[in-house]
Amino acid sequence: MYKRISLKILVTFSLVFFSGASITHENMQHNIDKSSGEKCVEPTDVMRAQHHIFLNQQSHDTVVKGIRTKKYSLNNCINCHIKPLADGTYPSVKSEEHFCSGCHIAAAAQVECFDCHASKPFNKVVKKVGVLEK
Amino acid sequence: MKKYELKLNRRNFLKNSAMLGVSTIAPGVFFQELAYGRALDEPASPKIRWGMLINTNQCTDECDACVTACNEEHGIEDFGRPTTDTQWIRKITLTEELSKKSISVPMMCQHCENPPCVDVCPTGASFIRDDGIVLVNKHTCIGCRYCMMSCPYKARSFVHENLENQLPHTPRGKGCVESCNLCVHKIDNGENNTACAEACQKDGHQAILFGDLNDEESDISKQLKKYATKEVRSDLGLNTAVRYRGI
Amino acid sequence: MRDKTEYMVVEFSKAIFLYGIVALSLIGLGLFSFITLEHEGHWLTGMNNQVVWGLPHVFAIFLIIAASGILNIASISSVFNIKIYKPLGRLSALLAICLLTGGLIVLVLDLGRPDRLVVAMTTFNFKSIFAWNIFLYSGFMAVIAIYLWMMFEARYNKFIGKVGAFAFAWRVTLTTGTGSIFAFLVAKEAYGALSAPLFIALSLLMGTAIFYKILFWMDRGLGVPLGAEIISRFRKLLIYFIFTVLYITVLAHLTSLYITKNHDFEFFLLFSENIYTFLFWVGQIGLGTIIPLVILYNKKLSKSAFGILLASILVILGGFIMLYIIIISGQAYPLDLFPGYNESSTFYDGAISAYTPSIYEVMLGLGGVGISAAIYIFAIMVLDFTPKNLGDEYTLGKEYKEKLIQNED
Numbered sequence: 001m002y003k004r005i006s007l008k009i010l011v012t013f014s015l016v017f018f019s020g021a022s023i024t025h026e027n028m029q030h031n032i033d034k035s036s037g038e039k040c041v042e043p044t045d046v047m048r049a050q051h052h053i054f055l056n057q058q059s060h061d062t063v064v065k066g067i068r069t070k071k072y073s074l075n076n077c078i079n080c081h082i083k084p085l086a087d088g089t090y091p092s093v094k095s096e097e098h099f100c101s102g103c104h105i106a107a108a109a110q111v112e113c114f115d116c117h118a119s120k121p122f123n124k125v126v127k128k129v130g131v132l133e134k
Numbered sequence: 135m136k137k138y139e140l141k142l143n144r145r146n147f148l149k150n151s152a153m154l155g156v157s158t159i160a161p162g163v164f165f166q167e168l169a170y171g172r173a174l175d176e177p178a179s180p181k182i183r184w185g186m187l188i189n190t191n192q193c194t195d196e197c198d199a200c201v202t203a204c205n206e207e208h209g210i211e212d213f214g215r216p217t218t219d220t221q222w223i224r225k226i227t228l229t230e231e232l233s234k235k236s237i238s239v240p241m242m243c244q245h246c247e248n249p250p251c252v253d254v255c256p257t258g259a260s261f262i263r264d265d266g267i268v269l270v271n272k273h274t275c276i277g278c279r280y281c282m283m284s285c286p287y288k289a290r291s292f293v294h295e296n297l298e299n300q301l302p303h304t305p306r307g308k309g310c311v312e313s314c315n316l317c318v319h320k321i322d323n324g325e326n327n328t329a330c331a332e333a334c335q336k337d338g339h340q341a342i343l344f345g346d347l348n349d350e351e352s353d354i355s356k357q358l359k360k361y362a363t364k365e366v367r368s369d370l371g372l373n374t375a376v377r378y379r380g381i
Numbered sequence: 382m383r384d385k386t387e388y389m390v391v392e393f394s395k396a397i398f399l400y401g402i403v404a405l406s407l408i409g410l411g412l413f414s415f416i417t418l419e420h421e422g423h424w425l426t427g428m429n430n431q432v433v434w435g436l437p438h439v440f441a442i443f444l445i446i447a448a449s450g451i452l453n454i455a456s457i458s459s460v461f462n463i464k465i466y467k468p469l470g471r472l473s474a475l476l477a478i479c480l481l482t483g484g485l486i487v488l489v490l491d492l493g494r495p496d497r498l499v500v501a502m503t504t505f506n507f508k509s510i511f512a513w514n515i516f517l518y519s520g521f522m523a524v525i526a527i528y529l530w531m532m533f534e535a536r537y538n539k540f541i542g543k544v545g546a547f548a549f550a551w552r553v554t555l556t557t558g559t560g561s562i563f564a565f566l567v568a569k570e571a572y573g574a575l576s577a578p579l580f581i582a583l584s585l586l587m588g589t590a591i592f593y594k595i596l597f598w599m600d601r602g603l604g605v606p607l608g609a610e611i612i613s614r615f616r617k618l619l620i621y622f623i624f625t626v627l628y629i630t631v632l633a634h635l636t637s638l639y640i641t642k643n644h645d646f647e648f649f650l651l652f653s654e655n656i657y658t659f660l661f662w663v664g665q666i667g668l669g670t671i672i673p674l675v676i677l678y679n680k681k682l683s684k685s686a687f688g689i690l691l692a693s694i695l696v697i698l699g700g701f702i703m704l705y706i707i708i709i710s711g712q713a714y715p716l717d718l719f720p721g722y723n724e725s726s727t728f729y730d731g732a733i734s735a736y737t738p739s740i741y742e743v744m745l746g747l748g749g750v751g752i753s754a755a756i757y758i759f760a761i762m763v764l765d766f767t768p769k770n771l772g773d774e775y776t777l778g779k780e781y782k783e784k785l786i787q788n789e790d
Contacts, residue, residue: 063271066178066263068322075302112496116272116307118300217429221728228722241718241726250567256511257497257504276501277493279433280511286568288716288728292433292493294424308422309493366718370567381719 041071055113074113079121090120172322183266184316185245185347185375186331187354187363192341193238193380198225200240200342203333207317209301220291220306222314223330228381237381240330240342242314243268243289244366244374251281251290260311266347266375267316277309286367289313316344347375383538386468386775388765396602397758404754411748414741415490423493426742431734432712437491439705440746443587444484444753445518446559446580449552450588452477452525455532456552459545465614465776468768470541473592474529475766476757477552478522480591483753485518487746510561517555524548533764556581563711570646571711575633582629586622587700589615590693595757597690599767608773612686619692620677626703627670646714649733650706657710660702669699709736 041047042054058072070076081099084090091097093114096105100119104111172179204210204223213219223242229235245268251260252268259274260281270281270290282290290313297307303319306312317328331342345354357363363377391397418425428435455473458466489495505512524547531537531544560580563572593615600607634651637643650657673692682688713734718724724731761767774781 059273061177063269063273064261064263066172066265066318066322067175069175078302116297116300116305116310118302118305122302213424215424216727217431217729217734218424219430221430224726224728224730226718226724226726226728226730228719228724230722237722239719241728241730252506253508254511254565255506256509256515257501258506274497274500274504275494276497278501278511279493280509280562282430282433283712284566284568286716287718288431288730291430292423294429295422311493367568 041077074117075121078118082120093119172324178263178265178267178322180264181348183347183375184321185266185345185354185377186316186328187343187345187357188240188376188378189341189343190237190239190378190380192339193225193240195225195227195236195238197238197337197339199333199337199339200330201225203329204242204314207301207329208304208306209299210306211297211299213295215294218292218294220293220312222289222291222312239378239381241287241289241366242330242376243285243316244287244372244376245314245316246372246374248372250284250286250370250372254280254284256280263318265321267318267321268313269315269318270311270313272305272307272310272312275310277311279311281311285313286370286372383535384467384470384532387769388468388471389767389769390763390765391603391761391767393762394603396598397762400598400602400754401758404751404758407747407751408755409748409751410744411487411490411746411751414744414748418491418741418745419495425739427737427739428742429734429736431729432709432736434708434712435736436705436738436742437487437745439701439708440749441484441487441491442559442708443701443704444480444487444749446556446584447587447591448477448480448484449521449556449559450584450586451480451592452548452552453585453588454592455528456545456549459528459541460549462542464778465610468771468776469592469596469611471529471532471766472595472768474525474532475760476592476595478525479753479756479760481518481521482756483749483751486752487749490745490748510558510565514555514558514562517551517558521551521555524551552584553581556584563707568716569711570643570717571650571707571714573633573637575629575636576707579626579629579633582622582625583700583703586619586626586696589618589622590696590700593619593689593693594697596771597686597693600686600771603767605767606770606772607686608771608776609684610773610776611771612684612689616677616683616689616692619673619689619696623670623674623677623696626700630665630703642720645717649714650710655733657706657713660706664702665699665706668695669702673699712736 042050047054054072055074055077058069058074061067061069062073082090085097091101093101096102098119100111100113201221201223205212208222210220210222223240226239226241228237228239230237245262245266247262247266249260249262249268252262255261256278257274257276259271259276260268261271262268277292279292282288282292290311292311293306293308295308300306304315320327320329326344326346328342328344331344334340334342343354343357345352347355347358349355358377361379363379364381365372365374365377366381426435452473454466455470455477457463458470489498492498492501501515505515507513524544528541528544528548531540557577557580560577563569564574564576566572596605596607596611596615599605634647637647649655651661652658673695676682676688676692676695679688682691713736715724715729715731715733718730768775773784777784
């Protein structure tokens, strides 16, 4: 009896815990428009695994210390990765066409960045990537 | 033989001293504006203390250029709900009880040196940056609103609804508390002025002056020395960075 | 001193069923309100940039200080060694946990970003009394758990005194911390250092009244007979604590009335035509102080279980209203930024702010009450918290027989 119960527990546990394996980071779509020209901030596999760490550290540096380097700046990411759709509008962050949401919706890992941050580059002229002209 | 031969004579001495003198003073003359232009990777400096001087003699009840400019700069929307809509800067109309004289006062976060809001924040989200700007770190803010209770100036607002069109340089969102941040994005990018001060100057009123309180040569420091100025609720001992003339 | 009281695990019955249904419905309401507010934002509530803390906070603080006060019943037996209260110790500790949990949940669910609770539990600014409160509240749970353990485990009964004293000190600190949330606001005229002892006195009163309500329900619903001795004791406790709260209230207001600077606020609160004046005189003083005292001194009512129940309910209502007045009126009254001037602006400077609680806030607060009730019901059906009999012959023991003999004479 105990064997059957523990087997059930083991199966349930595995199903719940390892179900995410079907959507691994390697299988995710990489919706980047390479026409921006600049090279990637970091190699793709590094970004996939650690982009949140870079963003987290940058958020602390920018808000608390006022350091506004462009490399890991969220606005910089947005300017490069978020391209307008065919009709000229920008994808909503709630749809999978948005670069960040493309992976995050599929992985069901909600991010709270865009509760506050702009999810699209605004109608300011972008002189070069990462620099918004005022 | 030495590579550089010193020609020790009076002519050279005078020439060299003059050059030394000029090259010492010239940067102060030509590069003064750039002295504040921080490099992007340079943190805010504790040597600076940003502040404002507001001359209410130049303010009128009808003008709210500063309020409009602030709202536009930071993407603050009007939802038609004045009790819950955010206001970073507002114009207060004061009427003196005895004489009934009326004064118009722009009021915003006073960026105190001893801010009550920083003291009471449980997570430390409300903090004072090295250069004196009091900010809310919205990554850490849990939206408890205790800082709003504690602010003597009622400077803070809570975002009561979902926001969608935030501007990239001013992230703001539902559930966090916010207040005037002295246009910190402009300061960090080298434009050492705030939207409200710029709008006021453009309108010709010259009521709001922004500058470095620690720099004795700045306009604001000179005006603070020249005119009688006041700190609102000075009895609380908060040492605000925003000072007023005309009240 | 081993505890010789007989306790029981409560069986499922009609009373439990009814109580449970009510509790679950309240929880449902609270959940609905929370999900709606979380989705839409606080603009649906009556809280705004002027009155930032509203009815949910009144509920939360009510439950939290009631939790601290209800442990007093256990303290009376453990710390002050009055043996008649001994059978009530387990219940007192359990109810403290229930009420505290309910209160904290309302507080957390009302946050602008409740998803950041983990941040609140890991990042601290130790100059903030809020941060200290987080430790005081969670530590209190641990202290009560140990206290209960000492009470349940017969061979540890001898430690009840020491643990009880520690719990007593902890809850005085906790209530002081809660009162200090308001006392530490430099700019608000409404609050001062007396907020902390006022909250302590209020906690004792609320705790006693709520505990009596539970005892009454146990008598009628669970069949645990309630003796005249316990009724009389609770009557006296209520009287003492009503007077204590009244004393501190009078002291606070009288002092404030002496200070000309505070006149405007005191007149706004006590002698105006607004809701706060009405609530103060009719609610806090009338319903919460005078009528209960009349009941408690009335020859007939003061001896009946129902009479004390009536007084308890009125006292709870009065206490709730008192907290409402304390929390809301202090915010509704405008800050005086420019003494000597009248102020007006688009941000409601100089204006008395109107606050009307929305249905969402009522539901959220009731949800917290529901959680407290549900934990209580669940706990008494799992462990033996409930004494079997609170009649005089059990509580008085030897003295009962002596009293009987006395009465016969």
